[in-house]
Amino acid sequence: MHAQAAATPHQSGTVKSATADALTLTTAAGQDYTVALPATAKILVVAPGGTAASATAGTPADVAVGDKAIVIGSATDTGNSLTATKMYLMKSAAIAQSHAAVDAAWAQGSGGIVKSVDIVSGKVVISSGMKTITVSTTPSTIFRHYSSGSVSFADAKVCGIGDIKVGDQLRVRGTKSMDGLTVAADEMVAGTFHNYSGLLTAVDATAGTVTLKDLATKKVVTVSLTSGSDLRRIPAMLAQRLAASMKGTAANAQAASATAQRPGGAGRAGADLSSMLARLPAEKVSGLKTGEAVMIVASSEASDPNKSTAVTLVVGVDAILTAAPEGDTTLSPWSIGGAPGGEGGGR
Numbered sequence: 230m231h232a233q234a235a236a237t238p239h240q241s242g243t244v245k246s247a248t249a250d251a252l253t254l255t256t257a258a259g260q261d262y263t264v265a266l267p268a269t270a271k272i273l274v275v276a277p278g279g280t281a282a283s284a285t286a287g288t289p290a291d292v293a294v295g296d297k298a299i300v301i302g303s304a305t306d307t308g309n310s311l312t313a314t315k316m317y318l319m320k321s322a323a324i325a326q327s328h329a330a331v332d333a334a335w336a337q338g339s340g341g342i343v344k345s346v347d348i349v350s351g352k353v354v355i356s357s358g359m360k361t362i363t364v365s366t367t368p369s370t371i372f373r374h375y376s377s378g379s380v381s382f383a384d385a386k387v388c389g390i391g392d393i394k395v396g397d398q399l400r401v402r403g404t405k406s407m408d409g410l411t412v413a414a415d416e417m418v419a420g421t422f423h424n425y426s427g428l429l430t431a432v433d434a435t436a437g438t439v440t441l442k443d444l445a446t447k448k449v450v451t452v453s454l455t456s457g458s459d460l461r462r463i464p465a466m467l468a469q470r471l472a473a474s475m476k477g478t479a480a481n482a483q484a485a486s487a488t489a490q491r492p493g494g495a496g497r498a499g500a501d502l503s504s505m506l507a508r509l510p511a512e513k514v515s516g517l518k519t520g521e522a523v524m525i526v527a528s529s530e531a532s533d534p535n536k537s538t539a540v541t542l543v544v545g546v547d548a549i550l551t552a553a554p555e556g557d558t559t560l561s562p563w564s565i566g567g568a569p570g571g572e573g574g575g576r
Contacts, residue, residue: 238302238311240264247292254298254311263310264300266292270313277319277327287318295321338402339364339412343419346393353390353417355399364401364412366390375420375528385418393419398526423537425450425525426550434514439542441523444550450537452527454514458539461509462516463546472548512544522547 242256254262266272266289273284274291292298297319302311341357351366366372373385374392393399398421403414430449431440440451454460463471517523523544527537 237304238306239300240311241299244292244294244296244298247294249289252292254300261309265312267312271315272318273315274318274320277324281317284317291318293321297321297324334402335400338400339405339409340398340400343393343395343397343399345395346390348391351390353393353399360410362410362412364414364417366414370414371416373418375418382418394421396421398422420528422540423527423529425452425527426523426546429517429519429521429523432514432517432519437514439517439523452525453536453538454542455538459541460512460514461506461543462512463509463543465545465548468546468548472552506541506543509543517544521545522550524549
């Protein structure tokens with residue numbers, strides 16, 4: 230019986246430094262590897278999303294700090310040193326350009342609260358402010374759903390249309406109709422989130438939690454804040470302008486239909502605030518004070534639905550909540566200006 234051959238040493242990571250014949254590679258775990266690049270090493274440049282088959286030939290001169298690389302070493306390599314026989318290289322500039330294109334695609338998409346899901350027809354209907362949008366899907370549409378308790382888009386799992394539930398918050402990228410009321414989806418991501426709004430009754434910076442009495446449910450809730458939570462403070466004058474716009478929208482909706490008043494005004498305020506989220510000043514837990522008004526989007530933990538982790542928290546929304554005293558506000562967990570989770574929130 231033949232002994233099984235040992236796997237060829239290999240590592241992947243980010244180029245930390247580079248010279249004409251060597252580089253330092255830092256793995257996702259933070260471990261540094263010294264990589265020798267002999268003249269015989271084969272360097273292949275791969276475009277983001279591309280495959281090895283589509284790679285083009287490169288040279289050591291193509292290697293730059295910040296690039297992503299997969300290094301195939303030599304059979305005799307040991308420890309933290311590799312002698313490259315082959316290296317797949319993805320240029321940082323190409324990665325940035327690809328990310329920008331994806332961000333733009335998401336920004337041009339739509340988002341809202343899921344009203345219905347028709348698995349047979351592949352259609353998902355969402356409510357976005359005063360609009361009802363029908364999202365059409367195909368077998369090639371990519372579906373993702375945030376993991377329970379997660380605030381990171383990177384943790385969203387590929388799923389099927391049957392995993393999208395009524396009440397979920399959803400973002401979609403695809404081709405919109407001229408009136409914006411239908412979208413042919415290329416990709417969508419949904420999450421089961423809670424929206425809370427009210428005055429802070431307690432702030433525990435050490436434990437990383439805030440407590441408030443939610444205006445909508447009248448219940449006292451405690452929400453955890455993590456390094457992945459996006460905390461923002463809205464300037465008072467901007468909050469007042471949004472509140473004024475919100476009151477105007479509600480008045481117009483009331484004139485058109487008595488049933489449209491509350492979702493119209495509140496939904497528009499939440500959408501407007503979400504769209505500017507990434508441009509608002511960042512805040513720290515230590516900067517939050519009891520008595521301040523907040524709007525929070527939170528994700529629940531599967532093991533304990535009563536435990537919530539903030540995806541997004543916006544403080545300084547006193548004027549907005551005064552305009553919606555019943556808590557009729559829906560803040561998106563994603564910055565509309567970027568890819569979900571990239572974003573503000575939980576991309």
